[in-house]
Amino acid sequence: MLKKIGMGAVTLLVLGLAVFFLYVVKTPHYSLYLINKAVQSHDTVLFEEHVDLDSIYSKGIDDLIKFGLKGKSEIGVDPFAATIIRAVKPTVVQAMKDATLESVKKEKVRPAENASGQKAQPVSLQKAQLTDGQPAKKKNKTADRIPMVKKLKERLDISNLKFKDVTVKQKGNGTADVTILTHEVKADKDFNLDLRMEQMDSGKWKVTEITNFIEFLTDVEKETKKAVKDSVRESL
Numbered sequence: 001m002l003k004k005i006g007m008g009a010v011t012l013l014v015l016g017l018a019v020f021f022l023y024v025v026k027t028p029h030y031s032l033y034l035i036n037k038a039v040q041s042h043d044t045v046l047f048e049e050h051v052d053l054d055s056i057y058s059k060g061i062d063d064l065i066k067f068g069l070k071g072k073s074e075i076g077v078d079p080f081a082a083t084i085i086r087a088v089k090p091t092v093v094q095a096m097k098d099a100t101l102e103s104v105k106k107e108k109v110r111p112a113e114n115a116s117g118q119k120a121q122p123v124s125l126q127k128a129q130l131t132d133g134q135p136a137k138k139k140n141k142t143a144d145r146i147p148m149v150k151k152l153k154e155r156l157d158i159s160n161l162k163f164k165d166v167t168v169k170q171k172g173n174g175t176a177d178v179t180i181l182t183h184e185v186k187a188d189k190d191f192n193l194d195l196r197m198e199q200m201d202s203g204k205w206k207v208t209e210i211t212n213f214i215e216f217l218t219d220v221e222k223e224t225k226k227a228v229k230d231s232v233r234e235s236l
Contacts, residue, residue, distance in 0.1 A: 026203035028168045028176040035207070039158060042105040051207045053097040060213040061089055061096075064152075067214050085149075092149055099153040106159045152217070160185045161193075174199040177211070187223035191216060 031050045038047035068082025077085075085092055154160075165181040178195040193216055196209040210216065 026199075026205075028170060028178060028197050028205045029166075031197070031205035032166060032168070032178065036163060039104055044101045044104050047101070047104050050205065053100055054093065055208045056210055057093045057096045058089075059209050061085065061092055063213050064217075065089075095149055096152060096156065100156065100158065103158040103160075151221075154186075156217075164190065176205065178207075184220055184223070187220055187227050189220075189223045189227075191219055191223075 034046060035050050038044070038050070064077060065082045065086045068077035068085070069079050162183040162185065163180055164183055167179045168176055169178075170176040176197040176199075178197055180193045180195065181190055182193050183190050192212070193210065194212040195207050196211050197205045198208050199205050
């Protein structure tokens with residue numbers, strides 16, 4: 001009897017593992033879990049496996065240019081700025097990608113004793129050397145001369161966002177629409193971040209677009225300015 005129970009338990013375990021690896025790991029939810037895990041553990045390799053930053057920012061910058069060329073300036077983009085951004089789009093996309101990866105690996109290093117026995121001061125990884133040996137502050141100088149790019153980096157800084165809830169609507173054509181309820185620390189407000197995910201050949205999923213790119217930036221910009229004004233008013 002005990003032998004049969006033991007075999008039954010093993011069978012259930014094997015079936016459970018089979019369901020996990022054949023189904024669970026091939027769902028948008030699991031890839032979102034891995035993205036969150038990558039952010040929490042500052043793992044940029046795992047993060048890029050499930051987030052296509054080139055696609056996200058290429059599409060996002062295109063939306064930004066169209067928005068600016070229409071003369072709408074809610075987020076500080078006018079036709080002149082949009083024209084400049086369009087002329088240096090590859091550089092801007094790379095600047096945004098680098099900034100996002102920096103925010104993923106941003107972490108305060110714990111104090112450690114140096115050779116003299118004194119505790120070293122915490123250092124932000126954002127100020128450390130990049131993998132290519134170039135200091136972060138020297139990267140993408142051309143893009144950083146554009147005020148809007150600096151603002152984009154701030155508004156899309158992952159370290160300023162806390163993820164509270166997620167809703168996934170999976171479609172039958174290998175895509176899924178995801179809405180993440182985020183809390184923006186500086187604005188101290190909740191915002192919806194709408195994502196498009198696509199299934200890869202491996203069966204896993206990858207974020208390829210922020211479908212409310214302009215709306216998200218506009219809302220965060222408005223509430224951040226309001227929070228700053230309220231803070232100044234309270235300090236007077």
